[in-house]
Amino acid sequence: MxxxxxxxxxxxxxxxxxxxxxxxxxxxxxxxxxxxxxxxxxxxxxxxxxxxxxxxxxxxxxxxxxxxxxxxxxxxxxxxxxxxxxxxxxxxxxxxxxxxDRQDSETLGICDYRKSFAQEHGKPPTYQHCAVFGDPHVQTFSDEFYTCQVEGAWPLLDNNYVFVQATSTPRVRGSNATAISKLTIIFKDMKECIDEKVYQAAIDDLPAAFVDGSVNGGEKPGRSSLIIRERMPGRHVEIQALYIGTTIAVRQTGRQLSFAVQMAGEVALSFTEEQDLQLCVGGCPPSQRLSRSECHASEAHITVAQARLLCKESLPVEDAHFQACIFDVMTSGATNFSLAAHDEL
Known part of the structure; x- marks a missing residue:
């Protein structure tokens, strides 16, 4: 030639x-x-x-x-x-x-975190889980459990790949409890894999697409490594980010939103000292934490015994999710709030 x-x-x-x-x-x-x-x-x-x-x-x-x-x-x-x-x-x-096509095949490898990790380390990656639901209750990556009164906008995640912000508003008059009313999720631009994508959800508005109307990672070759799916219309959306080994679920239960994420451990820890305020990493600050006794400040007038019976129907094991359910029902006075802990579990 x-x-x-x-x-x-x-x-x-x-x-x-x-x-x-x-x-x-x-x-x-x-x-x-x-x-x-x-x-x-x-x-x-x-x-x-x-x-x-x-x-x-x-x-x-x-x-x-x-x-x-x-x-x-x-x-x-x-x-x-x-x-x-x-x-x-x-x-x-x-x-x-x-x-x-060498470029496409290399890109597909880069944009499949599980496969590329296994090739490099000889074993599959480990994953961490975080859930934020109810008043809200936060189950951190280290499996610590907190009930928070955080009001306004707070970061749930803030690492090199994903930023998630939750906006919480007071749920019941006379109570310190708040609930998530809005979620903003930003998938940051990543080399060959995806363009920057933003997802926003609010009460009664869980779209099955990103803000720009797309349902994948955009124009880059690895766009299919970021996909959004509607699991239950208006109630449950799932976002799979294969390029970072991450799955996110956004749900609406009653008049509140919930957030859950399964994320590769390496990705979850990819942040700087300036990004240390993340509810999924450290829970809510000590000044924002609530004890179960504080739920009696509400005007719901539901007793502990009544809440226990209701929560027992969907949560037979009396673990942290069960205690969160009791808190939610007592502070809200709404029986359907027992479903939030069940969904996250």
Missing amino acids: PARFLLDMLFLLVFCRHVCSQCKILRCNSQYLVATENLPEGPRRNAAFCRVLRSYSACTQRTARACRGNLVYHSTVYVIEDLMIRNNCTKEGPTDAPAP
Whole structure:
């Protein structure tokens, strides 16, 4: 293959990164370069090169409609025709199967956290869990359990990859208890994998799409590594971020939102000292913590015995979620709040 043509192709590859969007000429160029790396020597070389050129030509034809008016595309077509003439290649004849696109295959590997972690460490990653629900109750990554009176906007997560902010408002007059009324989740831009994506939910408004209307990671090759799905219309949305080994669930129960996340341990700990205020990491600050005795300040007038019976129906084991259920029912006076702890469990 002429050295001059290789230099021309490298120029086209670089230039095309800036001008190609729907036009897939970059894919054709990349496949061509891969195919020409292992051409046989001797008399079989010309026949093999002609097969590669016919495959290259077929690839450009498949993207012709999207590349209409694209200078790089038309230059590539001209170069292919010239090479076929100079090498006495016929337009009809056998072609090679498209070679794997190195850029795409490498990107898919990078954007699958579980696989890339296993390849590097020889074992699957470990995961951590955080849940924020009810008044709200916070179950941290270290499995500590807190009941908080946090009011206003508070960060649940703030690491190198994801930022999550919850807005809490007073739930019942006369009580210190609050509940989540709004959630904002920001997936930060990450190299080849995803564009920055923002998800927002509020009471009675759990969209099954990001703020920009998309349901995946955008225009980058690894966009499918970030997907949003509606599990129950208006009540339960799940976001899978495979590129960081993370799954997030947003639910509405009664008049409150809840948040749950399963996240790769390495990702959960990827933050600086300035990002230390995260309810999922350290729980709510000591000044914002409530004890169960403080729930009696409400005007709900539900006794402990009544709350225990109600919570026992959906939570037979008397663990932290069971105690959270009792707190929620007593502070709110609403029987359906027993479902929040059940859902998170």
